[in-house]
Amino acid sequence: MAKITLSNLRHSYMPNPTGPADYALKEIDLDWQDGGAYALLGPSGCGKSTLLNIISGLLTPSEGRILFDDRDVTDLPPDQRNIAQVFQFPVIYDTMTVRNNLAFPLRNRGVDEGRIARRVAEIAKMLEVEEMLDIRASHLSPDNKQKISMGRGLVRDDVNVVMFDEPLTVIDPHLKWKLRSKLKELHQRVRATMIYVTHDQTEALTFADQVVVMQDGEIVQIGTPVELFERPQHTFVGHFIGSPGMNVLPAEESGGAVSFQGNRITLEGAVTGQGGTTQVGIRPEFVSLAHSGLPARVSKVSDVGRHAVVEAVVGDTPVKAIVEGELPEQGAEVHLAFRPDHTRLYRDGWLSTENEGSART
Amino acid sequence: MKTENQKAWFFVLPVLLLVAFNALVPIMTVVNYSVQETFGNNVFFWQGLDWFEQILRSDRFQAALGRQFLFTFLILIIEIPLGIIIALSMPKKGMWVPVCLVLMALPMLIPWNVVGAMWNIFTLPKIGLLGYFLNDVLGVSYDMTQNPFAAWVTIIVMDVWHWTSLVVLLSYAGLVSIPDAYYQAAKIDGASPWKVFRYIQLPKMKTVLTIAILLRFMDSFNIYTEPFVLTGGGPGNSTTLLSIDLVKIALGQFDLGPAAAMSLIYFAITLLVSWLFYTLMTKDDAQ
Numbered sequence: 001m002a003k004i005t006l007s008n009l010r011h012s013y014m015p016n017p018t019g020p021a022d023y024a025l026k027e028i029d030l031d032w033q034d035g036g037a038y039a040l041l042g043p044s045g046c047g048k049s050t051l052l053n054i055i056s057g058l059l060t061p062s063e064g065r066i067l068f069d070d071r072d073v074t075d076l077p078p079d080q081r082n083i084a085q086v087f088q089f090p091v092i093y094d095t096m097t098v099r100n101n102l103a104f105p106l107r108n109r110g111v112d113e114g115r116i117a118r119r120v121a122e123i124a125k126m127l128e129v130e131e132m133l134d135i136r137a138s139h140l141s142p143d144n145k146q147k148i149s150m151g152r153g154l155v156r157d158d159v160n161v162v163m164f165d166e167p168l169t170v171i172d173p174h175l176k177w178k179l180r181s182k183l184k185e186l187h188q189r190v191r192a193t194m195i196y197v198t199h200d201q202t203e204a205l206t207f208a209d210q211v212v213v214m215q216d217g218e219i220v221q222i223g224t225p226v227e228l229f230e231r232p233q234h235t236f237v238g239h240f241i242g243s244p245g246m247n248v249l250p251a252e253e254s255g256g257a258v259s260f261q262g263n264r265i266t267l268e269g270a271v272t273g274q275g276g277t278t279q280v281g282i283r284p285e286f287v288s289l290a291h292s293g294l295p296a297r298v299s300k301v302s303d304v305g306r307h308a309v310v311e312a313v314v315g316d317t318p319v320k321a322i323v324e325g326e327l328p329e330q331g332a333e334v335h336l337a338f339r340p341d342h343t344r345l346y347r348d349g350w351l352s353t354e355n356e357g358s359a360r361t
Numbered sequence: 362m363k364t365e366n367q368k369a370w371f372f373v374l375p376v377l378l379l380v381a382f383n384a385l386v387p388i389m390t391v392v393n394y395s396v397q398e399t400f401g402n403n404v405f406f407w408q409g410l411d412w413f414e415q416i417l418r419s420d421r422f423q424a425a426l427g428r429q430f431l432f433t434f435l436i437l438i439i440e441i442p443l444g445i446i447i448a449l450s451m452p453k454k455g456m457w458v459p460v461c462l463v464l465m466a467l468p469m470l471i472p473w474n475v476v477g478a479m480w481n482i483f484t485l486p487k488i489g490l491l492g493y494f495l496n497d498v499l500g501v502s503y504d505m506t507q508n509p510f511a512a513w514v515t516i517i518v519m520d521v522w523h524w525t526s527l528v529v530l531l532s533y534a535g536l537v538s539i540p541d542a543y544y545q546a547a548k549i550d551g552a553s554p555w556k557v558f559r560y561i562q563l564p565k566m567k568t569v570l571t572i573a574i575l576l577r578f579m580d581s582f583n584i585y586t587e588p589f590v591l592t593g594g595g596p597g598n599s600t601t602l603l604s605i606d607l608v609k610i611a612l613g614q615f616d617l618g619p620a621a622a623m624s625l626i627y628f629a630i631t632l633l634v635s636w637l638f639y640t641l642m643t644k645d646d647a648q
């Protein structure tokens with residue numbers, strides 16, 4: 001068990017990268033605390049698998065170092081790093097029984113048979129595959145094959161970190177939910193560091209204590225699910241997390257005052273920095289229909305169950321609001337109110353207002 | 362409810378007709394010859410199973426059959442592992458892939474009689490490159506027209522040269538179909554190179570290897586042209602394989618009855634051994 005430190009990590013798949021666009025990972029500095037449950041969240045192609053493969057040693061980074069505690073492991077192959085990794089698509093050893101599949105990582109490390117039997121039984125019980133232990137792995141369904149792949153990742157109890165690269169892609173939705181809670185439960189029991197890669201926000205937010213959000217080879221924010229929701233550090237995080245995502249509205253800034261479509265907007269706190277492109281960010285949850293405020297015309301109302309998403313156009317910009325109770329007609333003239341403590345300014349995408357204590361929810 | 366539909370038969374009918382004309386009719390002709398004696402003029406006398414008995418009891422047939430099994434056994438035991446080793450060491454991606462594939466395919470594209478002729482000239486003492494090199498440079502006495510051992514080595518090397526590529530290409534096709542994640546997972550699991558071969562590569566190659574072994578078995582068991590052109594079955598009878606012997610009986614001596622009986626025995630052995638191979642190699646797939 002160890003703390004994992006990534007320092008000045010950059011990686012390019014090209015032999016001679018020139019610009020930043022050639023890098024799959026741009027500049028990563030990050031500590032993974034021992035025993036944490038992390039999710040690595042970001043859209044497809046943003047470099048999640050690349051980062052994982054660098055931590056496991058399947059890839060050597062173009063630049064930067066990887067430390068396990070204080071030991072530099074950058075040049076060590078995977079089998080000397082004491083890590084486990086589960087891949088997106090099931091990998092099983094076809095000719096072996098399920099039991100031997102699960103025992104494989106332990107046998108390769110010369111663990112004694114008694115211990116192997118105990119570990120395999122434990123993992124099989126946890127994954128509910130006990131009755132399959134003696135059949136050949138090639139006869140399993142894709143679901144069960146992936147369970148076995150995960151089992152091989154979990155069977156060793158001495159690893160520094162267990163990494164899951166979108167492991168539930170091939171699994172049925174109901175089983176997905178079950179396996180995810182199993183993983184969570186397992187994490188609480190053994191307290192091994194786990195990194196769970198996904199592009200699905202629900203998966204990330206339910207599994208992790210800390211979510212690392214990536215975009216285009218960069219980390220844009222690290223925080224608890226609540227922090228990511230309440231105070232996105234970047235408009236990308238606001239967009240990517242939440243359903244629907246945060247409203248990101250074009251804003252003009254003049255003399256410390258910020259306005260949107262000619263309406264003065266009250267922000268959570270003092271504005272920092274200057275210049276650049278400015279935008280106002282507010283989640284639909286904090287936009288409400290009111291008697292006074294920004295004049296808008298309702299363009300779309302979609303009922304999504306417990307509440308409705310109302311889209312209203314202010315000037316020429318649509319703004320989404322989550323509304324409970326009585327709904328306006330399409331085309332109706334309404335007023336929108338923004339909750340000031342959740343209204344923020346973003347400058348070139350990055351958060352640019354100070355949080356003034358009391359405003360924090 | 363499963364719907365039964367007899368229409369399917371009509372779709373296989375053309376194939377059945379084709380098979381009837383290119384396989385069943387010729388085979389039945391052979392069967393016809395095998396149970397009769399003829400002295401020409403389309404006059405036939407019923408012989409029953411006499412020819413079969415005579416062939417099976419003859420020393421000549423048994424010796425040829427023994428040579429045939431030895432030949433097939435030797436080339437399989439060389440070509441299959443060698444083909445796998447070459448396939449494993451071929452690049453999986455990059456610009457050398459097409460180069461390697463073309464180089465591998467070349468020997469197979471050469472007509473069989475040309476292969477025999479090439480090796481004949483290649484191995485001639487004094488004139489042939491190999492013959493000259495062995496005799497006059499290395500000082501190894503080598504003349505496959507005189508020495509049965511040299512003749513055997515030559516036909517085997519020739520067959521290995523001609524057909525190992527088939528095993529290579531089939532194995533290679535099996536290997537490149539293995540997703541990267543398998544190799545990555547094996548690294549994470551701490552598997553040794555031998556275990557990667559044993560538990561990942563070999564199982565993934567199994568289907569294509571079954572095909573490779575069957576093809577090489579049938580093909581080498583029925584081999585005729587190359588050894589005929591190369592050694593003509595000699596020196597003496599030392600490289601007279603079954604097919605060469607068969608042609609000697611049928612066309613050399615014009616003993617159509619015994620030749621027909623021998624063909625059928627030959628065919629039955631090929632079929633039986635192929636079936637055995639196939640059953641053994643696919644045994645563990647059925648649960």
Ligand SMILES: Nc1ncnc2c1ncn2[C@@H]1O[C@H](COP(=O)(O)OP(=O)(O)O)[C@@H](O)[C@H]1O
Nearest residue numbers: 013014024042043044045046047048049050051
């Ligand atoms: N083996 C590779 N060779 C070249 N480019 C790659 C390779 N693997 C990934 N990439 C590129 O690197 C970027 C990041 O990929 P990846 O780490 O797989 O993203 P993610 O796992 O987040 O979907 C993508 O643009 C992808 O095309």
Ligand SMILES: [Mg+2]
Nearest residue numbers: 048049050165
């Ligand atoms: Mg990925």
